Amino acid sequence: MTKNNSHSTTSATDLITRLSALHPDLAILGPDDLAGRHPGEHKRNFDAGVMAQPGSPEAAAALVSWCATHSVGIVPQGGLTGLVGGNVSRAGEVILSSQRLNRILSIEPEEMTATVEAGVTLEALQQALKPLGLSTGIDLGSRGSATIGGMISTNAGGILAFRNGVMRHQILGLEAVLPSGELFSDLTRVVKVSAGPDLKHLFIGGEGAFGFVTQAVLRLEPERPHRATAMIGVPDAMTALRVIRHFRGLPAVTLEAAEMMWPRYIRDHARLKNVELDWLEETASALLIEISAEDIDTAKLAIETGLETLWEPLGLQGGIIAQSLAQAARLWDLREDSGFYYAEIPDAASFDISLPPKFLDDYVSGLQARLKKIDPTYEAYVYGHIADGNLHLTLIKRGPLVETELRPVEEAVYTGITDAGGSFSAEHGVGLEKKFGYERFLSREKQALARTLKLALDPKGIFNRGKVPF
Numbered sequence: 001m002t003k004n005n006s007h008s009t010t011s012a013t014d015l016i017t018r019l020s021a022l023h024p025d026l027a028i029l030g031p032d033d034l035a036g037r038h039p040g041e042h043k044r045n046f047d048a049g050v051m052a053q054p055g056s057p058e059a060a061a062a063l064v065s066w067c068a069t070h071s072v073g074i075v076p077q078g079g080l081t082g083l084v085g086g087n088v089s090r091a092g093e094v095i096l097s098s099q100r101l102n103r104i105l106s107i108e109p110e111e112m113t114a115t116v117e118a119g120v121t122l123e124a125l126q127q128a129l130k131p132l133g134l135s136t137g138i139d140l141g142s143r144g145s146a147t148i149g150g151m152i153s154t155n156a157g158g159i160l161a162f163r164n165g166v167m168r169h170q171i172l173g174l175e176a177v178l179p180s181g182e183l184f185s186d187l188t189r190v191v192k193v194s195a196g197p198d199l200k201h202l203f204i205g206g207e208g209a210f211g212f213v214t215q216a217v218l219r220l221e222p223e224r225p226h227r228a229t230a231m232i233g234v235p236d237a238m239t240a241l242r243v244i245r246h247f248r249g250l251p252a253v254t255l256e257a258a259e260m261m262w263p264r265y266i267r268d269h270a271r272l273k274n275v276e277l278d279w280l281e282e283t284a285s286a287l288l289i290e291i292s293a294e295d296i297d298t299a300k301l302a303i304e305t306g307l308e309t310l311w312e313p314l315g316l317q318g319g320i321i322a323q324s325l326a327q328a329a330r331l332w333d334l335r336e337d338s339g340f341y342y343a344e345i346p347d348a349a350s351f352d353i354s355l356p357p358k359f360l361d362d363y364v365s366g367l368q369a370r371l372k373k374i375d376p377t378y379e380a381y382v383y384g385h386i387a388d389g390n391l392h393l394t395l396i397k398r399g400p401l402v403e404t405e406l407r408p409v410e411e412a413v414y415t416g417i418t419d420a421g422g423s424f425s426a427e428h429g430v431g432l433e434k435k436f437g438y439e440r441f442l443s444r445e446k447q448a449l450a451r452t453l454k455l456a457l458d459p460k461g462i463f464n465r466g467k468v469p470f
């Protein structure tokens, strides 16, 4: 353990002794075990110094029940890829990790469902489904580490959300340990359930505030194996949306991805990675699209003919079709290695907003102007899941900003979003870092209802203390 005073080390030792006796299928790790592990996307994730790893829902329930009795705070953790500080833990708390809940329990190819434990990574499930011609219907750049339980808790979105919806739409049933230690089990495997309020939704997007997810049933989608990838120069988001509309309307092919990178992002990233962009006009944004079909020729032909048809009417500003899987991977890297800038601007302030897509162009130009008003040197990297109006924004300035610097930037980023029908947090959640947005831009009524539900389920406030919705 890197930082701990003697008081918290003593407490941690005491806690470990007590927790170790709770259940035979509960592994307990202490500061020394955690010292060599990567804490994930936030350096303070392991500050509690004590991690419980249940190997079964019952073992998780035993841990939670004990913590409830002794008012010990619990921080659920999955793959640690969360980007809003939802995993941050403190001395005296217990990290409840899903790492050992990592079994795929069943895959039903005919009904197109999978039942998994919460700690299964997205990629592990994708690999298991591939030979069956199936997909999770949801995909994230963090697929190698992000777990199904974590994705449920943040209501993750990602690349395919414009087509299949977000995690909420892929989850048919789930099981969770409630803050009382009881097991809420609703492993429904059907789409249609009209039997009162669908309470599983409390845990989807609940960011670990309402309990610990142990299992889930996912609906699956068919996977078309052959893919063609292209990057297209577009003058603005509206043009990108027209390109997307064209490809979504084609028979026999499926649009699998539509990701946009605004000029400063694509130029800086390509320079850093030594990728030649001579085919892209200087002021253009880059739209990455991927098309799937039953064979590769159909997929490629759809892109070629699409570009020919759209080139002049839409004023496209360049285009390149990947000629190999390696070239496609290089194009994808420009989008998915989205933290490329953190070496130069560590701890830069980042945001994740959504807007009805038709407002995107006005929003982006308005945002850059608002930032410049705060400080003429301010500019944001802009990129994201364009087809569903989800933008990721990073202030090109070394962080962390102190509160007096951060607030005006947050105001500039969030201005107009609620009125336009969007969200200050699209897919990453609230955690610790987006609390200002939550308190300032979510309706009072919604906040009050979330608090009422939290108090009813977790009166001692043991789950994810100090984070949303408190």
Ligand SMILES: Cc1cc2nc3c(=O)[nH]c(=O)nc-3n(C[C@H](O)[C@H](O)[C@H](O)COP(=O)(O)OP(=O)(O)OC[C@H]3O[C@@H](n4cnc5c(N)ncnc54)[C@H](O)[C@@H]3O)c2cc1C
Pocket (backbone or CB within 6 Å): 041, 075, 076, 077, 078, 079, 080, 081, 082, 083, 085, 086, 087, 098, 118, 139, 140, 141, 142, 145, 146, 147, 148, 149, 150, 151, 152, 153, 154, 155, 156, 157, 158, 159, 207, 208, 209, 211, 212, 213, 214, 336, 338, 427, 428, 431, 464
């Ligand atoms: C490179 C990169 C790309 C990304 N791309 C996307 C993207 O395209 N779309 C997107 O939506 N997100 C994206 N993310 C964010 C992140 O991957 C998601 O938020 C993901 O859902 C987190 O899953 P996890 O298992 O890592 O959860 P963690 O980070 O471990 O936890 C996230 C939150 O969920 C809670 N939690 C975790 N497991 C459980 C559980 N079993 N029960 C109850 N609560 C739990 C935690 O307390 C925390 O609040 C990206 C992150 C990175 C680093």
